[in-house]
Amino acid sequence: MLKKKMLKAFNDQINAEMYSSYLYLAMEAYFQSISLKGCANWMRTQAQEELMHAMKFYDFVIERGGKVTLEAIAKPETAWNTPLAVFEAVLKHEEHVTGLINDLVDLAISEKDHASNNFLQWFVSEQVEEEASASEIIEKLKLIKDNTSGLFMIDAELGTRVFTMPAPAAE
Template sequence: MLKKTMQQAMNDQINAEMYSSYLYLSMEAYFQSISLNGFAAWMRAQVQEELMHAMKFYDFVHERGGQVTLESIAKPDTTWSSPLNAFEAVLKHEQHVTSLINDLVDLAISEKDHASNIFLQWFVTEQVEEEASVGEVVEKLRLIQDNPSGLFMLDAEMGKRTFSVTPGTPGE
């Protein structure tokens, strides 16, 4: 049985993951509006990934006999001054999500909720990958600076990303 404090924290995380999806959908719209369809495709994959994360938490709360309570999702930003500015915002956001996951792990440990702690370890690893992936894009954009050719080459590379569910992830 999920304790009320952990149930509330997981419900908050569902909302955070849904917000992440909403933010990245807004970024997809931004990239489409400036004709960087590869960046838009990258964001679309990220939207799907964040929705999957929310559903993992959703399913876990139910599996533990808890109650899911959905709250309003905050309105995301809709414009950025450049692709670099957008991806710097992504990196900052992913670092925030990492702190939320770490807080959940700390709560699970303090509550001696071993099942939640085990469940959350997948997200700890996932956040390391998220930050590294986004950090790499930020560094490439910094290298490119104002070079349109480099931006178009990176856009083509970004468009190759697709979303796929990894077998064996929690909540499947």
């Protein structure tokens, strides 16, 4: 059974993950509006991944005998000046989520909730990947500057990303 503080924190994280999915859908819409379909695909894939993260938290709360409480999802930003600005916002957001995950780990440790701490380690690793992925795209966009050919090459590369559901953990 989850303790009250841990349950509230997990419910807050479900909302944060749902917001992340919503934010990436807004970014997808931005890229669709400027005909960068590959970047749009990357964002849609990211939105799917964030929804999967929310569902991992959702399922864990239920598995631990807690009650999921869904709250309103905040409205995300919807306009950016450049593709680089979008990916810089992605990195900033993922750094924020990393902080949230780290806070959850700290809470699990202080509550002596070893099951939650173990569960959260997957997200700790995931956040390293999330930040690295955004940083790599930012560096490429900075290298090409205003070169439209380079932008179209990056767009094509990002268009190949496919959402893959992770394999369930071995029982």
